[in-house]
């Protein structure tokens with residue numbers, strides 16, 4: 097028998113269906129709540145609200161589980177490429193060799209950016225944050241690559257274009273911001289190596305590709321590729337629900353990701369650790385500040401809406417901090433500070449009671465620094481990684497038979513009806 101949930105309101109009983117996901121998560125289907133009862137729900141921050149049914153990513157925040165299309169993140173980080181992971185998220189299954197080759201050819205074919213777009217870059221004031229530039233440029237792509245004939249064709253080409261061009265545009269923005277010559281993509285290099293070459297190659301110092309560095313970047317991107325209905329993905333779905341084009345929806349996702357409570361946390365963590373290092377602030381002082389309710393300071397890279405245990409991505413990226421620093425035979429004082437901070441925080445009652453553990457952003461910046469990326473590019477790198485997830489979620493929402501424009505309601509708490517007062521009569 098189908099399970100239901102009953103709500104008693106003003107002496108009447110209302111019955112609502114129960115929905116169960118493949119991993120056992122349950123929800124009350126309240127689609128007809130207002131129609132039946134006149135009530136709406138109130139859930140600021142949506143902590144108890146499922147906005148869709150999705151077959152892309154599974155997370156269990158209590159057990160620290162993350163899977164893309166059923167495959168554990170640990171296996172993907174160990175064995176898959178970012179290209180395969182992107183294909184998996186967008187198409188729902190891993191590609192065979194022929195499909196992967198075809199995908200690689202398309203990514204290469206679409207990797208150049210219209211030369212006129214370079215003019216835009218020059219118009220941004222010096223010191224503009226690359227996330228603002230990226231969001232604007234992705235939106236501008238629509239003007240350079242207008243609609244194609246069929247929706248199917250449009251989706252496939254737009255998806256490949258975005259994956260290929262956003263990478264080129266990110267490297268281009270870095271080069272232009274430094275006043276350096278732009279490096280074009282090379283057909284002989286794979287996705288991540290190509291990006292590293294576009295970022296760091298220079299006419300006076302050719303970039304030497306190191307396979308471990310390439311793999312570290314691939315792992316970083318795989319770990320960031322999707323995370324179900326987070327802030328930026330929800331922005332992509334919400335903006336997309338108005339049936340806007342994919343470029344505009346992704347541009348909204350990039351803007352949402354920029355915030356320090358979301359993707360911008362990777363930059364904020366390094367800034368926090370640098371301040372501790374440069375000013376010699378005792379690590380314990382940071383923990384005390386984070387606990388002080390009168391102080392707005394939060395320990396960046398700690399806490400998560402869904403994970404109430406160690407973020408599985410943080411575990412993997414922490415391992416890569418050590419691997420990469422050992423391999424490059426370098427030491428980073430920020431890693432020592434981060435580890436000390438983690439040790440103190442994880443033993444602290446406040447952090448234990450609030451289930452505050454390191455999230456992916458806590459250690460990722462140390463890997464990116466070791467590769468040579470400047471701090472203000474960290475969130476751009478996160479955006480490149482999250483792109484396949486945003487695309488997969490947008491595509492799923494387009495095909496969803498339950499699709500409706502996203503339009504939450506509210507409880508109005510403002511002034512009740514009152515009259516307009518002419519200007520001369522106002523106090």
Ligand code: ACO
Nearest residue numbers: 356357358359361386394395396397398399400401450455
């Ligand atoms: N430092 C200190 N206290 C914290 C922290 C933190 N990093 N995170 C949460 N808390 C406290 C809150 O003050 C709150 O305490 P209270 O109930 O006494 O008021 C309690 O823990 C619960 O926190 P909420 O803010 O309600 O948790 P929410 O799920 O809304 O927020 C978030 C999650 C935004 C990630 C939060 O933990 C945070 O601000 N962390 C720091 C920023 C960060 O690292 N963001 C990256 C997240 S991962 C990602 O987006 C890629």
